[in-house]
Amino acid sequence: MRLLLVEDDQKTADYIVRGLTEAGHVCDLLRNGHDALFAATSGSYDVIVADRMIPGLDGLSMVKAARAAGVRTPAIFLTSIGGIDDRVEGLEAGGDDYLVKPFAFSELLARINALGRRPAAQEQKTMLRVADLEMDLIMRRVTRQGQSIDLQPREFSLLEVLMRGEGRVITRTMLLERVWDFHFDPKTSVVETHISRLRAKVDKPFETQLIHTIRNTGYSLHVPLAS
Amino acid sequence: MTGTWSRLLRSTPFRLALTFGFLFMLAFLLSGAIVYQMMSADLAERLDESIKETYSVVAATYASNDLEDLVATIESHAKLSPKKEQLFSLTDPAGNHLAGNFTAAGLPDGFSAFDAVLPGVPPDTEYRAFSGSVGGNNLTVAFSLSETEELETVAMMSFGWATLIITGLAVAGGALLASRVQRRLDGIAATMVDVSHGRLDTRIPLTGTGDDIDIVSSQVNAALDRLSGLVDGMKQVSANIAHDLKTPLNRLQMILEGAADKAALDQDVSDDLADARAEGHQINETFDALLRIAQIEAGARKARFTDLDLGEVLEIIAEIYTDVAEDDGKSLVSTQLRETADPIHGDRELLTQMFANLVENALRHCPPGTTIRLSVTRQGERVLASVADNGPGIPPDEREQVFQRLYRLDHSRSTPGNGLGLSLVRAIADLHGASIALDDCQPGLAVVVSFPLVRSAAS
Numbered sequence: 001m002r003l004l005l006v007e008d009d010q011k012t013a014d015y016i017v018r019g020l021t022e023a024g025h026v027c028d029l030l031r032n033g034h035d036a037l038f039a040a041t042s043g044s045y046d047v048i049v050a051d052r053m054i055p056g057l058d059g060l061s062m063v064k065a066a067r068a069a070g071v072r073t074p075a076i077f078l079t080s081i082g083g084i085d086d087r088v089e090g091l092e093a094g095g096d097d098y099l100v101k102p103f104a105f106s107e108l109l110a111r112i113n114a115l116g117r118r119p120a121a122q123e124q125k126t127m128l129r130v131a132d133l134e135m136d137l138i139m140r141r142v143t144r145q146g147q148s149i150d151l152q153p154r155e156f157s158l159l160e161v162l163m164r165g166e167g168r169v170i171t172r173t174m175l176l177e178r179v180w181d182f183h184f185d186p187k188t189s190v191v192e193t194h195i196s197r198l199r200a201k202v203d204k205p206f207e208t209q210l211i212h213t214i215r216n217t218g219y220s221l222h223v224p225l226a227s
Numbered sequence: 228m229t230g231t232w233s234r235l236l237r238s239t240p241f242r243l244a245l246t247f248g249f250l251f252m253l254a255f256l257l258s259g260a261i262v263y264q265m266m267s268a269d270l271a272e273r274l275d276e277s278i279k280e281t282y283s284v285v286a287a288t289y290a291s292n293d294l295e296d297l298v299a300t301i302e303s304h305a306k307l308s309p310k311k312e313q314l315f316s317l318t319d320p321a322g323n324h325l326a327g328n329f330t331a332a333g334l335p336d337g338f339s340a341f342d343a344v345l346p347g348v349p350p351d352t353e354y355r356a357f358s359g360s361v362g363g364n365n366l367t368v369a370f371s372l373s374e375t376e377e378l379e380t381v382a383m384m385s386f387g388w389a390t391l392i393i394t395g396l397a398v399a400g401g402a403l404l405a406s407r408v409q410r411r412l413d414g415i416a417a418t419m420v421d422v423s424h425g426r427l428d429t430r431i432p433l434t435g436t437g438d439d440i441d442i443v444s445s446q447v448n449a450a451l452d453r454l455s456g457l458v459d460g461m462k463q464v465s466a467n468i469a470h471d472l473k474t475p476l477n478r479l480q481m482i483l484e485g486a487a488d489k490a491a492l493d494q495d496v497s498d499d500l501a502d503a504r505a506e507g508h509q510i511n512e513t514f515d516a517l518l519r520i521a522q523i524e525a526g527a528r529k530a531r532f533t534d535l536d537l538g539e540v541l542e543i544i545a546e547i548y549t550d551v552a553e554d555d556g557k558s559l560v561s562t563q564l565r566e567t568a569d570p571i572h573g574d575r576e577l578l579t580q581m582f583a584n585l586v587e588n589a590l591r592h593c594p595p596g597t598t599i600r601l602s603v604t605r606q607g608e609r610v611l612a613s614v615a616d617n618g619p620g621i622p623p624d625e626r627e628q629v630f631q632r633l634y635r636l637d638h639s640r641s642t643p644g645n646g647l648g649l650s651l652v653r654a655i656a657d658l659h660g661a662s663i664a665l666d667d668c669q670p671g672l673a674v675v676v677s678f679p680l681v682r683s684a685a686s
Contacts, residue, residue, distance in 0.1 A: 085522075088531070102511055154546060180547055184519075184580045185512065187587045187648075193551045216501075 001046040001116045003027045006036040006062065007078070008054045012101075016049070019105045020112070033057025040066040040073060046116045048075040049108070050095075052086070060093045067094035074115040078103070087183065106217040110169040128163040131223045133202065133210055135163055144206060154179065155198050162211065162221035171218035195219060240408045244401015252394050259386035266382055270375045271355075275338060278357045282368040285315065286361050297361065298326040311348050314356075314369040331367035334358045341369075411440050415447070427455035468517070472510060479506040516647040523577065523654040534570040534681050537578070537610055538563075538603045544582045545601050548590070556595030559586070562602045571610055571678040573659050581655040584648045585614040585674050593618030597671075608680050615666075615673035626665040652676075 003020060007013040008031045020027045028045075030036045033056040040048055040062070048066075052059040063075045077090040080101035090098045097111050128135040133144045140156060142149045151159065158179045162170060172191045176182040180190070195211065203209045212220050236242075285304060289297040301315045305328040308314075315327035324330045329345055339356050353376075356369035414432055421429040430451060431444040486499035545561040552559040582601075589599045593616050600615045621629060630653045656663050656676055666673040 085531075100515075102507075152546075180543075181576070182579065182583070183576055184583075186583060188548075188551050188590050189554070190547060190551055193554050194547075196554070197550055216504075 001025045001112075002044060003112065004036065004039055004045040004048045004073075005029050006031075006033065006048070006050040006054055006059060008032065008051065012051075015105070016108065019109065023109055025112075031055065033059065033062040037062050037065050040071050041069050043071060043073065045073050047112050048073050049112065050075060050077055052077055052079045052090075060089065063090075063095055064093045076108075076111055076115060078108075104217070106169065106214075107171050107173060110171045110174060110218065113168045114165055114170070114174070128160065130163055130166050130210060130221060131208070132206075133163070135160060142202075144202065147205075149201050151198075151201060155194065155201070158194055158198055159202065159221075162219060165221070167220065167222040169214050169218055169220045173218075175218065234409070238405045238409045238412075241401050241405030244397055244404060248394050248397025248401065251397060252390055255386070255390050255393060259390070263379065263382055263386070267375075267379050270378060274355055274370055274372070274375055275357075278338075278355060278368055278370050281313070281370075282357045282359065282366065285368060286359065286366055289361050292362070294325070294362065294364070297366075301326040301366075311343075311345060312371045312374065314343070314345075314354060314367070314371075316365075316367040316369075317361075318365045318367075320363060320365070325364060327367075329369075331356065331358060331365065331369070334365075334367055336360065340372075343369075408440070411444075415440075415444060418447075422451060427451065427458055468513075472513060475506050475510050475513075479503055479510070482506065513647065516651060520647065520651050520654045523651070523658055529574075529658065531574055532572050533575070534572055535575055535578075536568055537571050537573075537612055537678065538568070540575060540578050541582060541601050541603055541612060544579065544586055548583075548586050552586075552590060552599060555590055557590060557593060557597045557599060559599045559601070562600065564601065564603055569605055569610055570681045571659070572681050573678070577655045577658070581652050581676075582612070582614065584652050588648055589614060589616040589618065589672075593671075605680075606677075610678045610680060611675055612678070613673055613675045615668050615671060617668060617671035620667060620670055620672040621665060623667070629665075630663075 003025050005013065005016055005020070005027055007016065007029065013029050013031075017027050017029055028039065030039055031054070033054050035056070036048075036050065036054070037057060039045075048063070050059040050063060054062075057065070059077060059079075063077075066073070066075070074096040075094065076097040076099060077086075077095045078099055078101060079086050079090070086100070087098045096115055099108060099111060126136070126138050128137065133142070135142050135156075137160070142151055142156065142159065158175065161175060161178050173185070175191050176186070179194075182190070195213075199209075199211050203211055208224060210221050210223065212222065212224075214220055281304070285297070285300055288300040297317065301317055304313070305315045305326075308328070311328060314329045314331075316324070316329050316331035317326040318330060318332075319325055322330075322332060329343065334341065334356055336358050339358065341354055341356060342351050343354050344350060345352075353372040354369040355372055356367050358365060358367040360366070411434070418429050418431045430448045433441050433444055433448075435441070482499050482503045486496040486503070489496050489499065541561065542564045545559060545564065549559045586599060586601070589597070593599070597616050597618045600613070602613050602615075604611050604613070630649050652674075653663060659678060661676050661678040664675045664677070666675060
């Protein structure tokens with residue numbers, strides 16, 4: 001993917017650019033909001049990663065202005081303000097995701113990947129399918145190898161998030177936000193518990209495991225790679 | 228001494244007393260002047276009346292062409308006034324003296340005034356006279372004004388003295404009151420100076436009379452109590468933060484140094500790096516929690532409040548944590564969560580975090596086998612949400628302290644945590660106008676959060 005990174009701190013920028021390049025992305029780095037707005041309106045990026053505190057135009061206003069100019073490129077805010085209202089402000093300004101500094105690189109990468117491959121223009125899917133696992137979003141029914149799997153409503157959302165992100169890493173924090181609407185880090189094994197319940201229903205009774213744990217980061221649902 | 232005086236002159240009560248004394252004096256002088264004017268007018272009128280009366284009595288004794296009786300009457304009247312307070316004069320048309328104790332010359336008919344120069348009378352004595360014609364002769368009756376003037380002087384003098392005495396009393400009373408009030412104001416000022424010098428334990432002495440100064444003083448004292456409590460809390464927190472962050476920072480440094488040594492020997496350092504990452508994470512979390520609490524306490528979040536059903540929030544918490552509790556060897560049961568549909572005014576995200584914190588506290592500090600109960604009940608104008616367990620509980624004397632930042636019970640120092648969970652809970656409760664009670668479940672702890680209903684919150 002072609003990414004636009006707006007970040008004025010040299011060390012952070014180097015760290016992110018190196019990581020993203022290693023992950024196979026092309027990354028343009030800009031240091032101030034005006035340049036970034038100009039680059040963003042050129043429209044050739046897949047994802048914009050913007051720090052909120054940058055010289056010139058701040059990140060929030062930059063994304064707002066880009067949205068007003070009709071730029072639909074997904075944007076993710078990086079913020080060190082750590083404020084509890086930042087996420088809401090960021091989303092209201094037209095951002096698609098937010099991440100509070102300091103962050104783990106794997107977290108940023110997972111979120112960039114999730115944004116970059118988001119189906120264009122709210123394509124309405126009614127069926128999700130990964131190998132022999134099927135989810136009917138309208139009937140809210142899950143089957144594997146034709147066998148119906150009985151899921152609690154919250155387990156259904158958990159599986160839905162994992163299936164929509166097929167093959168990508170979904171971090172613990174992303175799951176907490178998207179499945180449980182938790183915007184804080186619980187001190188108990190909330191995610192692990194529910195993942196293990198889901199595994200017991202979706203994976204255990206079958207031969208191939210679809211839900212994989214990514215150490216220190218999160219989970220990924222995909223057909224096991226031939227090894 | 229000059230210092231005392233200049234301070235007295237600057238003191239508000241003394242200035243008030245002076246102002247009032249001055250106003251009083253002015254009012255007194257004004258009323259005195261009016262009374263004096265009225266009195267002297269009245270006295271002059273009375274004098275004129277008695278002159279006229281005497282004139283009539285004397286004149287009546289004259290029968291036609293009989294001057295004898297008139298002369299005799301005048302002479303007898305004149306004898307009654309040896310000091311010449313009253314003067315009588317009868318002259319013929321040519322101005323020759325016929326009778327009386329003086330000779331009126333050139334006085335017009337009717338009332339007139341003159342200064343007499345007479346033997347046995349102080350010079351410049353003023354007289355008021357009435358002249359008329361009786362049987363062709365001129366009769367004049369004149370009374371001295373000295374008596375009237377004396378009365379007027381007495382009135383003037385008494386007003387003058389009264390004014391002096393009142394002014395003196397006002398100034399003296401003002402000074403007395405001012406010095407008393409000044410002493411108390413000095414006490415307040417001295418206390419504030421002490422406080423500004425950092426002695427936060429000093430308080431303004433109260434007289435116990437319950438007057439306005441006492442009320443203000445006790446309010447200042449209450450503010451000082453709160454201030455010193457906050458400062459103590461801040462000191463405590465700063466010390467705790469320094470300690471709690473220094474420990475993981477030290478550990479982090481040790482881990483990194485160990486890793487560096489290992490790396491120099493080409494040994495595997497991936498475990499050390501994982502440890503370092505965990506420590507770094509912990510430090511960041513503590514900072515995040517502190518910042519979050521500070522932001523909630525600043526109240527910025529209130530703009531996003533909506534009406535919501537507390538039972539619904541707890542239901543989601545129960546749904547999320549029932550399995551977590553089960554995996555942890557504990558059980559979570561919820562009762563009557565949707566019985567009260569009374570809405571409260573709040574922030575769903577913060578309330579979710581608050582109850583998640585309370586449930587996680589119970590999960591982390593209770594032994595396996597514990598049952599945690601969630602419930603919502605309506606009590607009068609409040610909605611009570613309770614998270615109760617049958618675990619070890621909190622000793623009564625430590626129940627208030629657990630809400631302090633970074634405070635940890637002795638027996639929980641070994642379990643992970645930063646001692647900020649309950650501070651966050653309290654901050655969120657305060658933001659919602661809710662009160663928190665820690666009850667003893669014998670055994671166990673019940674945290675009861677009492678929210679105002681939307682109705683009462685709106686009124």
